[in-house]
Amino acid sequence: MKLAVLGGSFNPIHLGHLYLADTVLSILDFDRVLLVPAHTSPFKPETPGASPRDRLDMVLASVAASPRLGVDDLEMRRGGISYTADTLEEIIKQYRPEGKPALILGDDLAKDFAGWKRAAEIAERAELIIARRVSDPSNGRPPSFPFPCTPVRNEIMEISSAMVRDRIGRGGAWRSLVPQGARFIIEERGLYQNLNQNRNQNPNQDHNQVEEPPPEKQAGKPQTDGGPVFPSLLARVEDTARSMLKPSRFLHSRGTALLTRDLALALGMDGNAAYLAGIAHDMGKALAEGELFALAKRDGKPISRLERKKPALLHGRAAAVLLRERFGVHNGDILEAVALHTSGGAGMGILAQVLFIADKIEFSRKGVDNSLRERAAEVLAGKGDFPALFRAVLEDNVRYLRSKTMEVSEKTLRILELLKQGAPGAEKHQA
Numbered sequence: 001m002k003l004a005v006l007g008g009s010f011n012p013i014h015l016g017h018l019y020l021a022d023t024v025l026s027i028l029d030f031d032r033v034l035l036v037p038a039h040t041s042p043f044k045p046e047t048p049g050a051s052p053r054d055r056l057d058m059v060l061a062s063v064a065a066s067p068r069l070g071v072d073d074l075e076m077r078r079g080g081i082s083y084t085a086d087t088l089e090e091i092i093k094q095y096r097p098e099g100k101p102a103l104i105l106g107d108d109l110a111k112d113f114a115g116w117k118r119a120a121e122i123a124e125r126a127e128l129i130i131a132r133r134v135s136d137p138s139n140g141r142p143p144s145f146p147f148p149c150t151p152v153r154n155e156i157m158e159i160s161s162a163m164v165r166d167r168i169g170r171g172g173a174w175r176s177l178v179p180q181g182a183r184f185i186i187e188e189r190g191l192y193q194n195l196n197q198n199r200n201q202n203p204n205q206d207h208n209q210v211e212e213p214p215p216e217k218q219a220g221k222p223q224t225d226g227g228p229v230f231p232s233l234l235a236r237v238e239d240t241a242r243s244m245l246k247p248s249r250f251l252h253s254r255g256t257a258l259l260t261r262d263l264a265l266a267l268g269m270d271g272n273a274a275y276l277a278g279i280a281h282d283m284g285k286a287l288a289e290g291e292l293f294a295l296a297k298r299d300g301k302p303i304s305r306l307e308r309k310k311p312a313l314l315h316g317r318a319a320a321v322l323l324r325e326r327f328g329v330h331n332g333d334i335l336e337a338v339a340l341h342t343s344g345g346a347g348m349g350i351l352a353q354v355l356f357i358a359d360k361i362e363f364s365r366k367g368v369d370n371s372l373r374e375r376a377a378e379v380l381a382g383k384g385d386f387p388a389l390f391r392a393v394l395e396d397n398v399r400y401l402r403s404k405t406m407e408v409s410e411k412t413l414r415i416l417e418l419l420k421q422g423a424p425g426a427e428k429h430q431a
């Protein structure tokens with residue numbers, strides 16, 4: 001296997017790194033680029049805003065489904081200052097690559113290469129690939145590079161880790177500059193938010209060991225009741241919904257997720273929890289009747305007469321069970337919202353009401369009464385009457401079902417009755 005090595009702090013990894021690796025793989029004859037995050041770079045001894053473990057996790061999360069990109073944590077395991085000569089020696093011993101491995105250097109670093117520890121030995125044992133970095137006009141080869149090298153006239157992607165860190169710290173636009181996996185980790189762990197504070201606290205605290213993030217900050221952890229809903233969970237559920245559903249149904253789910261989120265935020269609620277409920281609510285639509293019954297039963301509630309007659313009504317309950325069992329979601333508000341989105345239920349919580357509304361009036365749905373969308377727009381603008389909107393959507397739903405001579409669920413009629421009476425049970429969760 002012909003191997004090229006791309007080292008660096010990756011603080012954080014960004015699209016420029018991946019584009020450079022992609023360029024080397026595309027125009028030179030290599031099978032794999034190995035990304036090797038430094039524990040402590042000799043050139044940048046301070047790595048503000050993220051621990052070595054954070055940086056390694058971001059790199060790992062950015063190479064999913066990319067078999068031509070490898071990651072090795074040997075510099076992290078070795079600890080201390082990461083010298084390329086030591087790393088190269090280990091890589092040759094471990095990987096036994098075909099021919100000399102290549103070392104990809106930015107021309108900004110290459111100009112000082114002669115001063116690196118055991119530079120001549122590195123140049124002897126590796127093929128040096130010199131790539132253009134941010135706005136460097138030298139076209140690859142530095143003017144006085146004293147060793148054989150292969151310049152790459154790659155296009156320059158004007159992104160640097162320092163730029164990403166700076167933008168996060170200032171609240172600027174940065175999310176499309178980094179791979180999605182890295183974005184999730186930055187958001188979930190709140191990296192680079194308070195750089196100035198971190199820098200002044202203890203510049204050496206992250207350099208000596210690879211620290212585990214506190215358990216509550218680890219990505220992919222099952223959601224607990226009321227715990228934060230992480231973007232990586234949203235992405236996993238959304239991928240599953242997209243793979244299960246027909247495109248039109250998936251687009252409806254996405255429209256519902258967006259409107260549920262927007263309404264929830266307007267009402268001062270958690271946007272991610274709302275999006276999760278919306279994106280998952282129709283996953284059960286892809287299931288056969290037998291699966292619907294089997295899943296729905298596992299929520300511990302009886303199957304009603306109407307649900308037996310029309311098993312499709314169980315798709316909300318089945319989706320809620322899928323969320324809990326397959327994705328570890330235990331947030332009661334989210335599970336209730338998904339389970340009740342088909343027929344509603346007396347005393348349903350505010351998130352369940354929001355999802356019920358969004359499902360019925362999201363923008364890809366045809367034949368929606370315009371006045372409902374206008375009322376929703378008022379709620380979104382912070383001026384509307386949310387309980388009135390919920391009641392209007394329920395009444396519209398009942399009218400629609402009756403016009404099609406379809407049986408209306410007793411649960412739907414019961415909640416409408418309670419709303420008409422102004423019963424506290426129906427309003428108890430309303431803001």
Ligand SMILES: [Fe+2]
Nearest residue numbers: 281282341342
């Ligand atoms: Fe549905």
Ligand SMILES: [Fe+2]
Nearest residue numbers: 252281282359
């Ligand atoms: Fe739906």
